[in-house]
Amino acid sequence: MKELGELVHLFVSAFLFHFAAYMIIPATTDITMEALCPGQDACSLAIYLTGFQQAVTGFGAIIVTPLVGNLSDKYGRKTLLMLPTTITVLPLAILAYNQTREFIYAHYAVKMVAGMFADGCMQCLSLAYVADRVCERRRASAFAMLLGVSTAGFVCGTLLARLLPVSSTFQVATVAAMATATYVRLFLEESNPCLARDDEEINKPLCSTSSSSSSDGESSPRLTVLRKRPSLSEMINLLTSSSTLSRAAVIAFFHSLGENGLHTALLYYLKARFHFSKDQFADLLLIIGIVGTFSQLTLMPFLAPRIDEEKLLTVGLLASCAHVFLYSIAWSYWVPYLAATFVMLSIFVNSCIRSIVSKKVGSSEQGMAQGCITGVSSFASVICPLIFTPLTAWFLSDNAPFHFKGFSIMCAGFATLTALVASVTILTGELTACEGSTRAEEEQNSGPILFSPRNRDDEIK
DSSP states (O other), X not given: XXXXXTTHHHHHHHHHHHHHHHHTHHHHHHHHHHHHSTTOSXXXXXXXXXXXXXHHHHHHHHHHHHHHHXXXXXXXXXXXHHHHHHHTHHHHXXXXXXOSHHHHHHHHHHHHHHHHHHHHHHHHHXXXXXXXXXXXXXXXHHHHXXXXXXXXXXXXXXXXXXXXXXXXXXXXXXXXXXHHHHHHHHHOOOSOTTTTSOHHHHTSOSXXXXXXXXXXXXXXXXXXXXXXXXXXXXXXXXXXXXXXXXXXXXXXXXHHHHHHHHHHHHHXXXXXXXXXXXXXHHHHHHXXXXXXXXXIIIIHHHHTTTSOHHHHHHHHHHHHHHHHHHHHTOOSTTHHHHHHTTHHHXXXXXXXXXXXXXXXXXXXXXXXXXXXXXXXXXXXXXHHHHHHHHHHHHHHSTTOSSSOTTHHXXXXXXXXXXXXXXXXXXXXXXXXXXXXXXXXXXXXXXXXXXXXXXXXXXXXX
């Protein structure tokens, strides 16, 4: 409880940040289509513009997020958190001033740049902050609470967007974003007071527990604290230093590809399929947010100490597959609301992946490790628009090869299914590593075992 009490200011910052960022989502779809394709239920230009912005932002985040995460290992989480919380004000302020066609284009242009430093970096730095303050055995629950508070911000922002007129929505979001940066500057404390010490002290793990690295037989890789911009080879070296980290990166990639594919298509699909408006978008997002918040703040902290993160990850991915596939075959306007309830389990995925990664690195590598996983997810967000934007526009148009408006969403479901299959390999790898440790002990006590397979991570050690 004391550890969680130290995170209150971070939770408030995360709440305000996501409150401002997500408040504008229901209104943005409507004003974009109204400005670019007035009076139409389907707008290929709006879909392509959104996809292009997502691709450029994702490409930039691949480079920026690991860099910012690594710099936070050296200069502190609070210092670097000022970057995403400040820069996110700019695109909101543009639409707060005006929502005409020219300002819509300006908003997307600024958002491309701001998103590189805002979305992924805020999550990466917040997770690293939690890892600095919380011991490994409580980390999965703490990650879930952080993501739950972020989702609560999403819920409150969406609810307020449901009640406010469009013009006021962007003005309130801008004020909330400015309040976030101010709060971080005034109240958030630095998470790691050891940043000024020498490398030997920094490389010591925050919490020494008997199970810190023995849960799967792997040792946590220890990298030298970097004094410069991390190179691609250094990031690859970190992700390949452990088979669990490698598998987590694969899962993060395909899960992000599926999630981004769903988000790219969903609102435009619902607009074309069931004529959803801003209020109905807000209602759907509210269901997703409320269910997700409840799950992260109550269900996940209850299950995490009792069930391994690897098993919860598989359960979450299974629910995520059902969630996406049900959207794609929706036969009535109420089906998307039913599909949204699967978020109760699918929301486990992110916190489980982050917790698994966090336990495989030292305290001075949390920013770098979380930044690398965020970079992998950002790479998926670059590829996603190249695949799903033209696919969505094609199947929502009159020139579709066959009548299946949810086809692009179903393809996103197959990406999530690939992540589910990959998650099973983590469970298999965990069992194999434990068996390998048992064989090593038997070999030490009773002599060598002929033709016994060796674990890849034992070779690294």
